Amino acid sequence: MxxxxxxxxxxxxxxxxxxxxxxxxxxxxxxxxxxxxxxxxxxxxxxxxxxxxxxxxxxxxxxxxxxxxxxxxxxxxxxxxxxLKDKVRFRERLADLDPAYRFEEVRLDALDAVDPTSFGGPFVAKPAVGFFSLGVQIVEDPGDWPAAAKRLRAAAERFRGLYPDAVLDLDRFVLEQVIEGDEFAVDAYYDDQGAVTIVNVLEHPFAHGADVSDRVYRVRPAVIERTHDVFVQHLNELGRRAGLRKVPIHVEFRIAEDGTVRPIEANPMRFGGWCAADIASHGWGFCPYTAFLQDKRPDWRRLCEEQSGWTTALVVADLPADLDRTRVTAIDYDAFTARFSRPLELRRVEDPRHPVFAFLFVRVRDDELDQLDEILHADLTKYVRLD
Structure with missing residues (x-):
């Protein structure tokens, strides 16, 4: 259904x-x-x-x-x-597994009362119910908090009404320690008995430590081989605690250098947002939606052998949050696509309500990853003409 x-x-x-x-x-x-x-x-x-x-x-x-x-x-x-959707409840459900992890809930009208030194280091502020990195702020130093709180209030004003409150609640925020390590997004589903099947693991690189963008997601055999069994273990525990059965889920994790795995957030009833889930078709050759609806399980050993040496990526052509997209008169999609040696499919986003002008699926050899590294740092406004 x-x-x-x-x-x-x-x-x-x-x-x-x-x-x-x-x-x-x-x-x-x-x-x-x-x-x-x-x-x-x-x-x-x-x-x-x-x-x-x-x-x-x-x-x-x-x-x-x-x-x-x-x-x-x-x-x-x-x-x-x-x-799952409420980040505060999600943290509370898993708190005993990581008792040293610091988080708290704060309301929009109480942001100025927050003590930014209480976290003992960098922390992140995000809507308690959120989507697509909207309103997310990383605070590296306590002195940065007043400016971050101002940006949170501005985001609440700008994005209010863009999504229903069940999707984006800009009156409540969760403040939590920055989770260090490599970030991954996992698309999976729970079967009738509550056992989990992973249909994709997306590697989510960032340009720098304070970057919270969704610019690039990558899938490749090395990521599946490194993380699949670890994520199955963690997702089965999450499913047991939340009573998950017969549902798809999109969960973000980070893995620290010492191997510690921490969940960032979980999004129920779907895989990767917008069209991120479609990367399974480009990267592995199967449809994730059919896998869930028909209870199909990927043969990861075979798929990793077939795709050895290749990386498939989704590039999200995002724009600065303060750029007024109603002023955009033209976009040079050809020049944007030409940055990559093997573009697979370009999907234009022409709705000015969203700070994204395209999604681009690309394929590169593992020795061509510099193309994906470069786009992390690129200023994409050069492809945009304003009035």
Missing amino acids: FILDEPYVSPQLRRAATRLGAPVLDNACARRALPGVQLVGDDDFARRYFEQDHPRLYTNSENALGWIRDHLAGSELPAQIEV
Whole structure:
């Protein structure tokens, strides 16, 4: 079953929803994305969900979380979503596994009362319920806190109303220690018994320590070989504590130099946001949505052998948060794509509400990773013409 909603329904997800023939909820976004496909109204969709012995529901957008809360209240899903989506509750559920880890909740109107020295080092402030790195601030030094708090208030004002409160809550923030180490984003699902299957591990490099952007995600055999079993262990423990069954999930982790694994956040009912999940098709040759809906498990040994020596990446062409996209009159997509030796697919984002102008899938040999390193530091405004 599918609930498709804003901000973006990827071409691969549209194909999967059409090909599988599973019920798709009738809403304005689905009608635009799937013309000619028979959609299912609210009551009928909920009835079909409850009539199935082992229903599986995928949504590309956290905009659907409110619908699930209101229409599937008799199922396990609302409680599973709440404990994962709220970053404060998520931290509380796992606190005993990492008792030294420092975090606290603070309301927007109490930001000035925060003691930035209480963390004993760098910390990060983010919406307690958030999406797409919106409103995230890293505070390297206590003296930086007043400016960071000002930026949080500005972000709350700018992005309020862009997403439902169930997706982006800009009145509550979580402040937590900076988690050191290499960052990874894991797409996975829990089966009917609660066992986890990983459908992708995305490496998320940054330009520098204070970078919180989503500029580049990479998939390659070395990452799967290094992390798969470790993440299965951690995801099974998370699933046990949160009672997760029959749900897809997108979880961000960091692995420190000493091997310590810490979760950053978990996003239920979907894989990578916007079209990040589609990198599984470009990198490994299978559809992650079909894998979840049909309970298929990737043969990672075979896939890693087949893709040896190659890296597939998603490049997110983001723009500075303070750039007014309504002033953009033209974008040189050809020049942007030409930066890479093997571009696979360019997807334009022309909605001025979002600080992104494109998603680009590329493929490079492992000895060409400098192309991906360079884009981390690039000023992409050079491809944009303003009025």
